[in-house]
Amino acid sequence: xxxxxxxxxxxxxxxxxxxxxxxxxxxxxxxxxxDTHAGFAHPRLAEERELLAVLxxxxxxxxxxxxxxxxxxLARWPTGAAAQRVRxxxxxxxxx
Numbered sequence: 001x002x003x004x005x006x007x008x009x010x011x012x013x014x015x016x017x018x019x020x021x022x023x024x025x026x027x028x029x030x031x032x033x034x035d036t037h038a039g040f041a042h043p044r045l046a047e048e049r050e051l052l053a054v055l056x057x058x059x060x061x062x063x064x065x066x067x068x069x070x071x072x073x074l075a076r077w078p079t080g081a082a083a084q085r086v087r088x089x090x091x092x093x094x095x096x
Contacts, residue, residue, distance in 0.1 A: 005040075012037065012045045019052050027059040047073070051082040058089060066090075 005011075019033035030052065037049045050073040057066035070086045077083060 007040050007042070009044055012040060012043060016045055016048055016052065019049075019056075023052065023056055023059065027056040030056045031060075047077050047080050047082060050076075051086065054086055054089060 015033055015037050019030045019037070022030040022033065034049050034053045034056070037043060037045070043049065050069065054066055054070045054073065057063075057069060067090055070090045073080075073086055074083055074090075
């Protein structure tokens with residue numbers, strides 16, 4: 001039987017800190033860490049993870065993936081702490 005993964009808030013935060021630290025030098029590695037976080041059963045820092053993912057995709061020049069992920073983030077957390085920042089990153093959005 002595989003050992004259980006630590007899914008405490010401290011473990012989540014530590015993983016996101018590692019992802020943030022690698023954002024500048026290795027955004028692809030950052031995305032890998034964020035994918036690991038996405039596997040948490042009940043993440044409490046999901047909004048923060050998604051912001052870091054949008055930033056990593058921006059650094060990688062993956063504009064369409066950044067837009068898709070950013071729009072999904074805004075749909076889930078339209079008034080969240082990072083919403084304004086993501087809106088600025090995405091630029092003007094077409095009206096529905």
